[in-house]
Amino acid sequence: MSDALLSVSNLTIDYIGAETDFRAVDDVSFDVAPGEVFGLAGESGCGKSTIAFAVSRLHAPPALIRKGSQIRLAGRDVLRLNRKDLADFRWREVAMVFQSAMNSLNPVLRIEEQFYDVLRTHTGCTRNEARARTAEMLKLVDIKPERMRDYPHQFSGGMRQRIVIAICLALDPKLVVMDEPTTALDVVVQREILQRIDELRRQRGFSVLFITHDLGLMVQFCDRIGVMLSGKMVEQGPSEAIFRAPQHDYTKRLWASFPSLKGGVLG
Amino acid sequence: MNAPLLRFDNVNKVFGSPAGGVHAARAVNFSLHSGRALALVGESGSGKTTCARMAMLEYLPSGGQVLFKGEPTAARRGRDLAAYRQAVQMIFQDPFASLNPAHTIAYHLKRTLRLHRPDIRSADLDAAVEEQLAGVKLDPALVTPKYPHELSGGQRQRVNIARALSARPQILVADEPTSMLDVSVRLGVLNLLNEMKTKRNLGLLYITHDIATARYVAEDIAVMYSGQIVEWGACSAVIDNPQHPYTKLLLSAVPDPERRFSDAASRIDPSAVDAVRRMAAKEQSTIVKAGENHFSLAI
Numbered sequence: 001m002s003d004a005l006l007s008v009s010n011l012t013i014d015y016i017g018a019e020t021d022f023r024a025v026d027d028v029s030f031d032v033a034p035g036e037v038f039g040l041a042g043e044s045g046c047g048k049s050t051i052a053f054a055v056s057r058l059h060a061p062p063a064l065i066r067k068g069s070q071i072r073l074a075g076r077d078v079l080r081l082n083r084k085d086l087a088d089f090r091w092r093e094v095a096m097v098f099q100s101a102m103n104s105l106n107p108v109l110r111i112e113e114q115f116y117d118v119l120r121t122h123t124g125c126t127r128n129e130a131r132a133r134t135a136e137m138l139k140l141v142d143i144k145p146e147r148m149r150d151y152p153h154q155f156s157g158g159m160r161q162r163i164v165i166a167i168c169l170a171l172d173p174k175l176v177v178m179d180e181p182t183t184a185l186d187v188v189v190q191r192e193i194l195q196r197i198d199e200l201r202r203q204r205g206f207s208v209l210f211i212t213h214d215l216g217l218m219v220q221f222c223d224r225i226g227v228m229l230s231g232k233m234v235e236q237g238p239s240e241a242i243f244r245a246p247q248h249d250y251t252k253r254l255w256a257s258f259p260s261l262k263g264g265v266l267g
Numbered sequence: 268m269n270a271p272l273l274r275f276d277n278v279n280k281v282f283g284s285p286a287g288g289v290h291a292a293r294a295v296n297f298s299l300h301s302g303r304a305l306a307l308v309g310e311s312g313s314g315k316t317t318c319a320r321m322a323m324l325e326y327l328p329s330g331g332q333v334l335f336k337g338e339p340t341a342a343r344r345g346r347d348l349a350a351y352r353q354a355v356q357m358i359f360q361d362p363f364a365s366l367n368p369a370h371t372i373a374y375h376l377k378r379t380l381r382l383h384r385p386d387i388r389s390a391d392l393d394a395a396v397e398e399q400l401a402g403v404k405l406d407p408a409l410v411t412p413k414y415p416h417e418l419s420g421g422q423r424q425r426v427n428i429a430r431a432l433s434a435r436p437q438i439l440v441a442d443e444p445t446s447m448l449d450v451s452v453r454l455g456v457l458n459l460l461n462e463m464k465t466k467r468n469l470g471l472l473y474i475t476h477d478i479a480t481a482r483y484v485a486e487d488i489a490v491m492y493s494g495q496i497v498e499w500g501a502c503s504a505v506i507d508n509p510q511h512p513y514t515k516l517l518l519s520a521v522p523d524p525e526r527r528f529s530d531a532a533s534r535i536d537p538s539a540v541d542a543v544r545r546m547a548a549k550e551q552s553t554i555v556k557a558g559e560n561h562f563s564l565a566i
Binding site for chain 2: 043044142157186187188189190191192194195196198213214215216217219220221239243254256257258259260261263264265266
């Protein structure tokens with residue numbers, strides 16, 4: 001598919017060991033269209049985070065991407081980017097939000113300073129321009145712009161996570177990789193944040209690669225879902241289909257491991 | 268009617284100075300009966316863990332009292348306290364931090380048996396350990412010589428359950444027992460808790476932020492916010508027919524594959540969320556009866 005924003009094909013990643021290698025991702029292919037939310041589902045250790053790391057080129061030894069693997073983002077071959085291109089690629093093209101992102105803010109710097117850091121590095125903007133952009137971005141995630149003068153500890157966990165998301169979006173990336181972005185938060189806060197991201201992606205047109213273990217949440221948020229089992233993608237399709245008519249046995253079993261509000265389990 | 272196993276009678280807990288302290292529990296009332304589970308559901312900071320700790324007598328209430336089989340517990344010391352701690356066992360959230368990394372699984376279970384089961388002779392300890400492990404569906408031969416780090420999270424949580432049960436408790440307090448486990452093993456642990464509750468006629472106080480698992484495990488539910496129980500009663504009644512705005516908000520935010528974000532009808536309004544929170548945080552003592560076993564605070 002040429003109109004895909006992110007195109008992952010035959011991705012194979014090993015964790016190199018002294019005696020044997022561990023295949024974390026095994027020949028995985030999928031596309032993410034512009035403006036689409038694509039979900040990677042599966043239990044711990046199935047390789048979903050390893051893919052997220054590879055897409056943003058954050059994988060590090062002992063992880064080794066095998067020959068024949070390809071990751072293309074907006075026509076660029078991600079696996080062949082050199083150091084300089086990579087600095088440009090991260091944040092501008094791909095931004096990342098992790099589960100513990102709210103703890104990744106620097107505790108001794110004001111919020112505005114942390115925005116300025118990203119904006120100056122990538123756009124060379126002045127302090128005043130950065131401030132204007134910071135105010136705009138904070139408003140997007142429902143935080144009062146005047147709070148940019150505050151320090152991270154003055155915000156709740158959910159607000160800090162929203163600030164990180166705002167920093168991620170400040171450079172208008174084409175793709176945002178979110179690895180369990182709301183797992184550490186309460187359900188109401190989780191809903192508020194994801195609903196906001198859903199609105200923003202419709203307004204601004206970025207794509208999301210969304211990772212969570214919570215299948216119910218994934219169906220609510222994603223357009224399409226890939227289900228992973230020990231490194232392989234066993235099923236891929238529209239969210240509705242993954243929910244209403246799962247094909248693979250594993251997907252069915254995964255559904256049956258979630259208690260339902262209506263009693264019993266979801267599957 | 269028999270007195271309930273455990274009863275919170277108008278329990279308050281304030282941390283810090285009475286003037287400017289944090290009111291972690293406000294006029295909390297609930298009863299726990301044998302063979303039944305009560306789920307305390309709420310988000311971070313709602314006071315549910317504070318209640319669990321008061322049930323364990325780790326904290327004493329600032330006001331009101333905790334009754335065990337109708338008897339006040341606050342004055343228990345020495346042997347009385349030890350007997351209470353045997354009767355009320357706890358399962359913690361973190362399966363990695365709740366076992367001693369320097370000791371084998373056999374040691375963990377033997378220690379509990381020695382402390383709480385004087386009826387078991389030393390010669391029979393090994394057999395008793397095996398029996399406990401088999402009871403939680405772990406293979407004793409495989410698990411006893413192992414150290415905690417050699418087991419998975421789910422296995423460790425089963426060891427924790429075996430350890431708690433080996434004291435022959437009447438009450439089990441489980442504080443988020445599955446929130447740190449992988450989805451694929453969560454249900455197994457919940458099933459085990461359910462089974463033990465029935466088989467051993469335990470009163471289970473199940474603390475969770477996940478209201479869907481509460482329905483799976485518990486007959487009764489109490490929804491907490493800001494230290495108050497805002498709605499309580501039979502699990503099915505509260506979940507199917509919520510009365511209090513906070514309960515409704517909590518239920519609407521639970522991940523539900525039936526309700527996509529793209530449908531306007533399934534979205535929640537952020538400004539309404541703040542209003543509900545402000546309202547639910549206000550102290551309220553008027554109770555509204557919604558059904559046979561279903562109550563909520565007045566709005």
